[in-house]
Amino acid sequence: MADIEVKKRSERYRGRITQIPIYIGKCFRMFVYQSDWKVIPLASFIAMIVAVVVRKSFYVTMEGTTKGALALMSVALWNGFFNSIQVVCRERSIIKREHRSGMHISSYIFAHMVYQLFICVIQTVTTLLVFMYMDVKFPSDGVVSDYFLLDMFVTLLLVTYSADMLSLFLSSIVKSTTAAMTIMPLVLMVQLIFSGCMFSLPKGIKPLSNFMISNHATACICAEANYNSLPSSSGWNMLKKMSQRDDADPKIKSMVAEMELTGQDEIIKIETAKSNFDKDYESTYINVKYHWRFMFAMSFIFAGLSVVALEFIDKDKR
Amino acid sequence: MIASFFSTFSAGWFITNVMLIIGLWKIFKKCKKPGWWAFIPAFREYQLAKCANRENEGRMYLLIVALTYVLGFVTKIIGGMDTKFVDDHIFGMTLLLGVLMTIYIANLVYSIRIFSGVFLLFGVSKRWMWLVILLGSFFPSFLLGVKKKYQPLFIYIDPLDNEGAALSGLKAEAMESGLTVNIEERTAMDFFKKRYLLRDIHLNIEPGHMVLLLGGSGAGKTTFVNAVNGYEKAKAEIILNGSSIYDDYGKMKYKIGFVPQIDLMRGNDSVLRTLLDSAKLRLPADMHASQRRERAEEALKFFGLEPVKDRLCDKLSGGQRKRLSIAMEYIANPDLFILDEPDSGLDGVMARELMEGLRKIADRGKIVIVITHSPDRVIDLFDDVIVLAKDSKLTGRLTYFGPIDEAKKFFERDKMEKIVLRINREEEGGEGLADVFIEKYAEVCHG
Numbered sequence A: 001m002a003d004i005e006v007k008k009r010s011e012r013y014r015g016r017i018t019q020i021p022i023y024i025g026k027c028f029r030m031f032v033y034q035s036d037w038k039v040i041p042l043a044s045f046i047a048m049i050v051a052v053v054v055r056k057s058f059y060v061t062m063e064g065t066t067k068g069a070l071a072l073m074s075v076a077l078w079n080g081f082f083n084s085i086q087v088v089c090r091e092r093s094i095i096k097r098e099h100r101s102g103m104h105i106s107s108y109i110f111a112h113m114v115y116q117l118f119i120c121v122i123q124t125v126t127t128l129l130v131f132m133y134m135d136v137k138f139p140s141d142g143v144v145s146d147y148f149l150l151d152m153f154v155t156l157l158l159v160t161y162s163a164d165m166l167s168l169f170l171s172s173i174v175k176s177t178t179a180a181m182t183i184m185p186l187v188l189m190v191q192l193i194f195s196g197c198m199f200s201l202p203k204g205i206k207p208l209s210n211f212m213i214s215n216h217a218t219a220c221i222c223a224e225a226n227y228n229s230l231p232s233s234s235g236w237n238m239l240k241k242m243s244q245r246d247d248a249d250p251k252i253k254s255m256v257a258e259m260e261l262t263g264q265d266e267i268i269k270i271e272t273a274k275s276n277f278d279k280d281y282e283s284t285y286i287n288v289k290y291h292w293r294f295m296f297a298m299s300f301i302f303a304g305l306s307v308v309a310l311e312f313i314d315k316d317k318r
Numbered sequence B: 001m002i003a004s005f006f007s008t009f010s011a012g013w014f015i016t017n018v019m020l021i022i023g024l025w026k027i028f029k030k031c032k033k034p035g036w037w038a039f040i041p042a043f044r045e046y047q048l049a050k051c052a053n054r055e056n057e058g059r060m061y062l063l064i065v066a067l068t069y070v071l072g073f074v075t076k077i078i079g080g081m082d083t084k085f086v087d088d089h090i091f092g093m094t095l096l097l098g099v100l101m102t103i104y105i106a107n108l109v110y111s112i113r114i115f116s117g118v119f120l121l122f123g124v125s126k127r128w129m130w131l132v133i134l135l136g137s138f139f140p141s142f143l144l145g146v147k148k149k150y151q152p153l154f155i156y157i158d159p160l161d162n163e164g165a166a167l168s169g170l171k172a173e174a175m176e177s178g179l180t181v182n183i184e185e186r187t188a189m190d191f192f193k194k195r196y197l198l199r200d201i202h203l204n205i206e207p208g209h210m211v212l213l214l215g216g217s218g219a220g221k222t223t224f225v226n227a228v229n230g231y232e233k234a235k236a237e238i239i240l241n242g243s244s245i246y247d248d249y250g251k252m253k254y255k256i257g258f259v260p261q262i263d264l265m266r267g268n269d270s271v272l273r274t275l276l277d278s279a280k281l282r283l284p285a286d287m288h289a290s291q292r293r294e295r296a297e298e299a300l301k302f303f304g305l306e307p308v309k310d311r312l313c314d315k316l317s318g319g320q321r322k323r324l325s326i327a328m329e330y331i332a333n334p335d336l337f338i339l340d341e342p343d344s345g346l347d348g349v350m351a352r353e354l355m356e357g358l359r360k361i362a363d364r365g366k367i368v369i370v371i372t373h374s375p376d377r378v379i380d381l382f383d384d385v386i387v388l389a390k391d392s393k394l395t396g397r398l399t400y401f402g403p404i405d406e407a408k409k410f411f412e413r414d415k416m417e418k419i420v421l422r423i424n425r426e427e428e429g430g431e432g433l434a435d436v437f438i439e440k441y442a443e444v445c446h447g
Helices: A016-033 A036-054 A062-084 A089-100 A105-133 A148-173 A177-193 A213-224 A234-244 A250-262 A264-275 A285-311 B002-006 B011-030 B035-039 B043-051 B055-079 B083-088 B090-122 B126-135 B138-146 B221-228 B249-255 B271-282 B289-302 B318-330 B348-363 B376-381 B404-411 B416-423 B434-446
Strands: B179-190 B193-205 B210-214 B235-240 B256-259 B336-340 B367-371 B384-390 B396-403
Touching (some): A016 A036, A016 A105, A016 B271, A036 A105, A062 A148, A062 A177, A062 A213, A089 A105, A148 A177, A148 A285, A177 A213, A213 A285, A234 A250, A234 A264, A250 A264, B011 B035, B011 B043, B011 B138, B035 B043, B043 B055, B043 B090, B055 B090, B083 B090, B090 B126, B126 B138, B179 B221, B193 B221, B210 B348, B221 B235, B221 B336, B221 B367, B221 B384, B221 B396, B271 B289, B318 B348, B348 B367, B348 B376, B376 B416, B384 B434, B396 B404, B396 B434, B404 B416, B404 B434
Parallel strands (some): B210 B384, B256 B336
Antiparallel strands (some): B179 B193, B179 B235
């Protein structure tokens, strides 16, 4: 080799932190120009449908609350999934080019985390406003704070945001929007199955539900709704149905009528509720915080995994 | 449990396996391969796929067969256990069943793929596939191997077994300014085998030169470009204006502008915004915003994008997008510009305009390397040409580097496209003279 001394350059280029604003700016431009804003009206539309269905029994009985929690969790999960499922895979080639030009993947993902938080906050507020407008009855006291709505806001935000980060991760590992949209219903289905309030899971599978956002989300919503102190109507409703049959035993008919007259049906509802007691839904500060912490941690884990997955983007074939 | 495991080795199993071994032994002999491969399960299918020039399918099949054996063994063991164990591990069992089903389907699919190649090899009807589907692979293998009337129509020789062109023993002397490329080798592991993607490429490009990178498909143009700009490191020394790209890649990458074939930009950003963001990413952090804007304005002017600076990228024409894509790199004022087919999708007039723009960049003392598949319409704009070709070992080799006119004399052809035909492999419609010209070029360099 000739006697040329190899020079060292001294220029400093933008690092991880200073690159973040560039990508936050890009994200918000996407919100305005690429129809990303449509996720907001979509969220309110879904919330409206759910509110119509659950408003009569939500926070009134155990059964209604479980169904409501499932519906509310599904809304938040759906919103979160839809926010991010395509954001990375649709511009994968652009990311590859920019990574080659000095873009830090961590800056890119962090910018998305900030932007998605903004979207999730708006969606959560919208959902709660729609529920209030639709006259869904909420308890007045919160478990963690003094205000139920504040607790519910934090819960729904964490559910939406952790689902959002999960879909950001999925979007980072798949190579096309088609693959992303194929995988999304599958993940959503798994989340719903493992939510803990749709099916009673076999012993061997149950531990898996501890790692599901949906499971922590429903537990959190039920805990905030004071689930264990609500009456359970399932036993009484069954008895009442039996008595309303034409061929029902007259003794049962008269017993049910008498119980209704004397107000003993409430005792039945409370006693049934006692047998439906669920430790996971305990309305305690510790319990709610535990679920919050899980969802908060999951958000960061999925964001971290997205960074790791995208660091391999250079290996993509042409 | 042990008894149930050994029950697998029934008389039927024995007969079909013996038929398979005999059939494959004979097929391998016909294809001039060692017959003993027929005794090694999984690897024999891989060898069969290689005979039929279906190596990729063979690799996959090898893995699938290996997995089938492992999972089959596990299933046998589980089958011998009591039902309580299965009930207690229902999730794992369901998962295992799912995996087994997938593996068996993949096994069938890949054997169909391999045997479609085998049937082509022996020139028999595709209807033979029904034998594979209904009876398994042993029967067609036995027939094709034992019957003398079935002879292979071709003998597949792995290019990796070829010698390839001789190494030049050259080395480029590093220059104070300009680009020095000394690529010893760029390799990749290909199914436990070391494969040379590029080898023995040595050249010096002076500043202000616009260089055409020429070569047929798979000659290693993109691999070369990626090795030069440090994106995929090779066993090489690449010096740009006295600085080693590999040793100081973190900084040097900002001195290299790479423009990909596809215009990769966000459609919802305006042209000016795209350039300003590019400037933020590619220019030193301490550069003032006003200076960055100045650079962006200059780039807009240079590439004729001023009238559309506020337009969204999605609304630009093909030519405008291409120019913007180049401007995104130009804004950082790189010393080395590499463009991968910048004229693809452009008509002759637009392509010429674009190349003239690149010539202007080169005239400013930059090195511009361009890959294009339509070089002859703009050949007068280039100073030099790098010709890459696959040698008989399928390694990307330097066939020529130097001025355009001398290249025409060297290859005895008047057009660049004809030069490519001269070095392309015969099965690609070329003359298959790559090895000859690689060695001739080395001789010329040695004087």
